[in-house]
Amino acid sequence: MDNTLFPFAAIVGQDDMKKALLLNIVDPGIGGALVRGEKGTAKSTAVRSLAQILPDRRRAAGCAFGCDPSRPDRACPACAEAISSGRAIQAEEARMRVVELPLSATEDRVAGTLDIEHVLKTGEKRFEPGVLAQANGNLLYVDEVNLLNDHIVDLLLDSAAMGVNYVEREGVSFAHPSRFVLVGTMNPEEGELRPQLLDRFGLSVDVKGDRGAERRMEVVRRRIAFDSDPEAYTEAWRAETDALRARVSAARGILPKVSAPDPVLRAIVAVTSGFGIDGHRADVTMMKAAKACAALDGRTEATREDVASVAALVLSHRMRRRPFEEEAFDREELERCLQSA
Amino acid sequence: MPPVGVTEFPFAAVRGMDDAKRAILCALANRRIRTVLIRGGPGTAKTALARAAGPLSGGSVVNIPPGASEDMIFGGIDAEATMREGRPVPQAGLLSRADGRALCIDDANLMDRRVLASILDCVARGKVSLEREGASAEYPCGSLLIATVNPCDSDLSPHLLDRFDLCAYSGWGPGEEDRMEIAKRGALHRDDPAALAELFAAEQAGVGERLEASRRILPLTVMSDGLMEVAAELSAKVSADGFRGDIAMVNASLAIAALNGRDEVLRKDVEEAARICLAHRRGYAPEPPAQQRDEQGREEDREEDREDEGDRGGRDDDGGDGGGEPERPPGSGPEGGRDDMEDIARAMEDMVFEIGEQFRVVDYLGGGPRKASKASGGKGRRDMAESSDAVGRYARSRIPDGRARDIAFDATIRAAAPHQRRRGRAGMAVSVEKSDLREKVREKRRGCTILFLVDASGSLGVRRRMAAVKGAVLSMLRDSYVKRDRVGLMAFRRDSAELVLPPTRSVEYGYRMMGELPTGGKTPLGAALVRASEYMTSYSRSHPGEACCAVLITDGRANVPLKDGADANEEAVRLAGSISVPGLRWVVVDAGAGRMRFDNAERLAMELEGAYFRLEDLNADRLAESVRSAIM
Numbered sequence: 001m002d003n004t005l006f007p008f009a010a011i012v013g014q015d016d017m018k019k020a021l022l023l024n025i026v027d028p029g030i031g032g033a034l035v036r037g038e039k040g041t042a043k044s045t046a047v048r049s050l051a052q053i054l055p056d057r058r059r060a061a062g063c064a065f066g067c068d069p070s071r072p073d074r075a076c077p078a079c080a081e082a083i084s085s086g087r088a089i090q091a092e093e094a095r096m097r098v099v100e101l102p103l104s105a106t107e108d109r110v111a112g113t114l115d116i117e118h119v120l121k122t123g124e125k126r127f128e129p130g131v132l133a134q135a136n137g138n139l140l141y142v143d144e145v146n147l148l149n150d151h152i153v154d155l156l157l158d159s160a161a162m163g164v165n166y167v168e169r170e171g172v173s174f175a176h177p178s179r180f181v182l183v184g185t186m187n188p189e190e191g192e193l194r195p196q197l198l199d200r201f202g203l204s205v206d207v208k209g210d211r212g213a214e215r216r217m218e219v220v221r222r223r224i225a226f227d228s229d230p231e232a233y234t235e236a237w238r239a240e241t242d243a244l245r246a247r248v249s250a251a252r253g254i255l256p257k258v259s260a261p262d263p264v265l266r267a268i269v270a271v272t273s274g275f276g277i278d279g280h281r282a283d284v285t286m287m288k289a290a291k292a293c294a295a296l297d298g299r300t301e302a303t304r305e306d307v308a309s310v311a312a313l314v315l316s317h318r319m320r321r322r323p324f325e326e327e328a329f330d331r332e333e334l335e336r337c338l339q340s341a
Numbered sequence: 342m343p344p345v346g347v348t349e350f351p352f353a354a355v356r357g358m359d360d361a362k363r364a365i366l367c368a369l370a371n372r373r374i375r376t377v378l379i380r381g382g383p384g385t386a387k388t389a390l391a392r393a394a395g396p397l398s399g400g401s402v403v404n405i406p407p408g409a410s411e412d413m414i415f416g417g418i419d420a421e422a423t424m425r426e427g428r429p430v431p432q433a434g435l436l437s438r439a440d441g442r443a444l445c446i447d448d449a450n451l452m453d454r455r456v457l458a459s460i461l462d463c464v465a466r467g468k469v470s471l472e473r474e475g476a477s478a479e480y481p482c483g484s485l486l487i488a489t490v491n492p493c494d495s496d497l498s499p500h501l502l503d504r505f506d507l508c509a510y511s512g513w514g515p516g517e518e519d520r521m522e523i524a525k526r527g528a529l530h531r532d533d534p535a536a537l538a539e540l541f542a543a544e545q546a547g548v549g550e551r552l553e554a555s556r557r558i559l560p561l562t563v564m565s566d567g568l569m570e571v572a573a574e575l576s577a578k579v580s581a582d583g584f585r586g587d588i589a590m591v592n593a594s595l596a597i598a599a600l601n602g603r604d605e606v607l608r609k610d611v612e613e614a615a616r617i618c619l620a621h622r623r624g625y626a627p628e629p630p631a632q633q634r635d636e637q638g639r640e641e642d643r644e645e646d647r648e649d650e651g652d653r654g655g656r657d658d659d660g661g662d663g664g665g666e667p668e669r670p671p672g673s674g675p676e677g678g679r680d681d682m683e684d685i686a687r688a689m690e691d692m693v694f695e696i697g698e699q700f701r702v703v704d705y706l707g708g709g710p711r712k713a714s715k716a717s718g719g720k721g722r723r724d725m726a727e728s729s730d731a732v733g734r735y736a737r738s739r740i741p742d743g744r745a746r747d748i749a750f751d752a753t754i755r756a757a758a759p760h761q762r763r764r765g766r767a768g769m770a771v772s773v774e775k776s777d778l779r780e781k782v783r784e785k786r787r788g789c790t791i792l793f794l795v796d797a798s799g800s801l802g803v804r805r806r807m808a809a810v811k812g813a814v815l816s817m818l819r820d821s822y823v824k825r826d827r828v829g830l831m832a833f834r835r836d837s838a839e840l841v842l843p844p845t846r847s848v849e850y851g852y853r854m855m856g857e858l859p860t861g862g863k864t865p866l867g868a869a870l871v872r873a874s875e876y877m878t879s880y881s882r883s884h885p886g887e888a889c890c891a892v893l894i895t896d897g898r899a900n901v902p903l904k905d906g907a908d909a910n911e912e913a914v915r916l917a918g919s920i921s922v923p924g925l926r927w928v929v930v931d932a933g934a935g936r937m938r939f940d941n942a943e944r945l946a947m948e949l950e951g952a953y954f955r956l957e958d959l960n961a962d963r964l965a966e967s968v969r970s971a972i973m
Contacts, residue, residue, distance in 0.1 A: 029531045073348055073534065107408060107734060116750045119771065124421060151734040154407045154451050161388060161447065168409035168435060169735060171420060171751040199383035256532075262521070269520040278512065279384025283524035284531070 008049035009240035012219045013210050020203040020313050024181045026251040026292040031202025032182030041207045043185040047141050053245040054096035061090040064129045065176045066137045076176045097138045111155050114172045127174040132165040135180035145184030146193045160200050202285045204317035251295035258291040260302040267304050270341035277318050286314045348534035352393040353544035356523050360509035364617045365394045367596035370555040374506045374592050375464050379489045381511030387489040394443050402445035407452045416471045423758035431478035436469050439483025449488040461504045506589045508621035555599040562595050564606040571611050579619050589618040738779040752779035789888045790827040790844045794873045796895035797834040798864035807860045810932050813956050818851050833869035835862035866899030866913040874920045890926045896933040897941030917948035927951025
C-alpha cells in the first residue's frame with residue numbers, strides 16, 4: 001500500500017465526487033468522470049487515493065496490455081492469437097491501477113511508437129506500448145485535462161470511443177485494446193473543455209470548497225494529522241478503507257445481476273428529454289450509473305431513487321450553458337420529470 | 342492487422358436514423374457512390390453506424406485515426422524490405438488496405454484539411470499515387486469512405502462538404518419508446534455485444550440479402566429523362582456549385598430504386614435522394630418529412646416553452662453551426678427542434694431589421710480579395726501550424742537544416758535502408774550516416790484570435806450604413822464560429838474605444854453584443870488604434886502560438902484627434918504607420934459607401950501593412966459572381 005496517499009475514506013464531504021468515482025469503478029462502462037472545481041478542493045487527492053480501494057482484476061500474465069483472459073473479443077493481437085490457437089493464457093490477479101497521463105506527454109509516449117532500440121539491434125520493426133497500453137483495464141487520470149494539447153485529446157477521444165488504440169505512425173501499424181476509466185480534473189477558471197471531450201465523460205461533478213467552519217476545521221485537522229505521520233494515519237483509517245474496498249468489490253460482483261425495469265428506464269428517458277439532452281449517450285450512461293448505484297447498495301434492481309441520485313452527475317455537463325452564466329442543476333425540474341414519467 | 346476488441350453494433354439494430362442508413366446502403370449498393378458523411382451532435386450513434394457498415398462491406402472498416410502520419414495513410418517506404426533489397430521498396434498505406442471494405446474516418450473535422458482533401462481525392466479516383474522518399478508507385482485505394490463530423494466541435498468547410506457524395510444527419514427526433522429501446526440496445530452492446538448480435542442476427546441477414554439483390558438489379562435500373570431533369574432542377578434550386586450534387590442525385594436515385602427491388606427510378610426515389618445529396622451543399626436544408634415532424638411535435642413544443650422563458654442566442658461556447666450559410670445553416674434542418682444551429686438561425690432572423698445583409702464571407706484573413714475568390718481554401722489562419730518546440734502531431738519528416746534535434750527515426754532508417762548492403766555495419770543491424778538523418782515536422786492546430794475593431798460613430802449612421810457594417814461583422818463572426826476562432830469586439834465612438842467583448846470562443850455572445858451595439862457620436866480613430874494595439878500586444882504575449890488578427894471596420898473619417906488641434910485623419914494614418922505589434926495581422930474593411938468613399942481607410946491599410954477590403958467585397962458569393970462575369 002502506498003502510504004503517501006491520503007486515505008480516500010478520510011476525505012471530508014465531497015459526496016458527489018466520491019460517488020462519481022466509485023460508480024465508475026463498479027462499472028467502468030459508465031465512461032469515466034470529470035471533476036471540475038476550484039483549486040484546493042481535494043480533486044487530485046481523491047482521484048489518486050482511489051488506488052487504495054481499487055479492486056483486483058484478472059489479467060493475462062506478462063501481457064503488455066494486461067488483457068482480460070475472459071474477454072477474447074477484447075484481447076491484444078498476441079493474446080488473441082494465443083486464444084485462437086488454443087494455448088492457455090496464464091492469468092493473474094492484479095490490482096487496478098491509477099495511470100497518470102502527464103500534460104507534457106508527447107504523442108508517441110501516449111499512443112506508443114516504434115521501438116527504436118529493437119530496430120537498431122535487429123533491423124525489425126516492433127511496437128513499443130505507450131500510456132494507452134498501460135491504461136487498458138485501469139483508470140487513466142488526466143490532471144488539468146482542459147489544458148491538454150488538442151492532438152493528445154484527439155488520441156484520447158479515439159481510444160475512449162472505441163476501446164481500441166489504433167497506431168498508424170512511424171512505420172508501425174498496430175492496434176491494441178485500450179479500455180480505461182477516464183478521470184479528468186480541471187479548474188474551469190483556466191478555460192473550458194472542448195465539447196467533444198466533455199461529452200465523452202460519463203459523469204461530471206462540480207466540487208466547491210466547503211464553506212462551513214466546522215467542516216473546514218475537520219479538513220485541516222485531518223490533513224495535518226496525515227502530513228505529520230502518513231503511515232500511522234493510513235493505518236488508523238485501515239478499517240474504513242478496507243470496508244470501502246470490499247463494498248466496491250462486492251458491487252462489481254453483483255452488477256451483472258442488477259436489472260433496470262421498464263418504469264425505471266422510462267423515468268430515465270423522461271429526465272433526459274425533459275432536460276433537452278441530445279443524443280443517446282446520456283440515456284445509456286444514466287441507466288448504467290443507476291444500476292451501479294443499486295449494486296453499491298447491495299441491491300439487484302435499480303430504482304427511481306437511484307436515477308434521482310445519479311441524474312445530476314450524468315446531466316450537468318451535458319446541459320447547454322449560457323455564456324458567462326453558471327447554470328446550476330435544477331433539482332426541482334428533475335423532480336418534475338420523474339413525476340411525469 | 343486484425344481488429345481488436347471491436348464488435349460492431351449490428352446495422353440492423355440501429356434504430357431510426359433513416360437518412361444515415363439510407364446513405365450508407367446507397368453507397369454499398371452503388372459503387373459509384375464513394376464518400377458518405379454523417380454529421381450530428383455527440384452521442385447520436387454516428388460512429389456506431391459508420392462502423393456497422395463494415396460487416397456489410399466484407400469485414401471491419403479500415404479505421405484512419407485522425408493522428409495518423411501521412412506516410413501511414415498514403416504509403417511510404419518499407420524499411421525492412423528496402424534493407425534486404427538494397428533499393429527503395431514502396432509500401433502501401435492504409436488507404437490501400439481496404440480490399441473491398443469501407444474506410445472510416447471518425448471526427449473528420451479534427452483531421453488536417455489538406456490530408457482530408459487528399460484522401461477524398463484518392464477515394465474518388467480509386468487509386469493512390471505515391472511519390473515519396475525516392476519511391477514511385479501506384480496502389481488501388483479503398484472505394485468507399487464513411488466519415489463522421491460533430492459540428493459542435495468545428496465543421497468542415499463548404500468546399501470539403503461538397504466533396505462528399507452523400508451526407509446525412511444523425512439526429513432524427515426519437516420519441517420516448519425509441520429512446521428507451523436505444524438505451525437498452527446501447528447498454529447491451531457495451532456489456533455483451535455477442536448477445537446483441539444474436540438478437541438481431543435474422544434482421545442483419547435480411548439487410549445483407551437486400552443489398553445483394555440491389556447490386557444485381559442496379560445495372561438494369563433506369564432513370565427517365567424526366568426524372569433526370571427533376572434531379573437537375575432540385576440541384577439548381579439549392580444553387581449548388583458544380584455538378585457533384587447532380588451526379589450524386591442520379592447515383593443515389595438509382596441505388597434507392599434498386600434497394601427497393603425496382604429496376605425503374607420513381608419520383609419518390611429522387612425526393613429521398615435529395616435529402617442525402619443536397620442538404621450539405623450550399624444553402625439548403627430540407628424540411629423534415631411529415632411523419633418525423635409528428636414525432637417531433639411534442640419536443641418542439643417544449644422547446645418553444647423554454648425559448649419563451651427568455652433563453653435566446655447564448656449557449657455553450659461551442660455549439661454547432663453548419664457550413665457557413667447565412668439564413669439556414671445546413672445543420673438546421675432535419676435534426677429536430679432542439680438544436681443550437683436552429684436557435685442561431687432563429688435569432689438571426691429576429692435581428693434582420695437592425696442588421697444588414699449577411700453573407701458567406703471570403704477568406705478575408707488568407708490574403709487579398711482577388712486571390713480568395715473561391716471558398717476558403719489555401720493557407721489561411723486555420724491551417725495546422727508547424728510547431729518548433731517538439732510538441733504536436735508528427736506529420737512528416739524532412740532533411741534537417743543543420744543539427745537535427747527531433748529525430749524522425751523511422752524516416753532516418755528508411756533513408757539509410759537502401760545503403761545497408763554497401764555499408765559495413767560493425768555489429769549493428771543498421772548503419773546510419775549523418776546524411777540519413779531526418780527530423781520530424783510536427784504540426785499543432787493553431788488557435789486564432791480575431792479582434793473586431795468597429796467604428797460605431799455617427800458618420801456610419803448615415804444612410805443606414807451601420808446596418809451593413811453589422812451584417813458584415815456578423816457574417817465574419819459566423820465564419821469564426823465554424824472555425825472555432827476566438828473573437829473579441831472593440832467599438833469606438835464619441836471620444837474613446839471600448840472593449841465590448843474580450844476574446845472568447847463564445848461567438849454567439851459576440852453576436853448578441855454586436856446586435857446591441859449603439860451608434861452615434863464622433864470618430865476617435867487614433868485612440869482606437871492605440872487601444873487595440875496595446876491590448877493585442879499584451880494579449881499575444883499571454884497567448885503564445887496563437888495567431889492574432891485585428892479587423893478594423895471603418896469609413897476612415899476620423900474627427901477626434903488624440904492631440905488637441907491635430908488633424909485627426911493625418912494623425913490616424915501616422916499612428917497606423919508607427920504601430921507594430923509582433924505577429925499581429927491587420928485587415929481593414931472600408932465601410933464607406935459607394936461614391937462617398939474616402940481614401941483614408943485604404944491608406945490606413947497600407948500603413949498597417951494589412952489587407953484592404955471594401956465591405957462589399959467580403960461577400961463571397963457576390964465576389965464569385967463578379968469574377969465569373971469578368972471572365973465570361
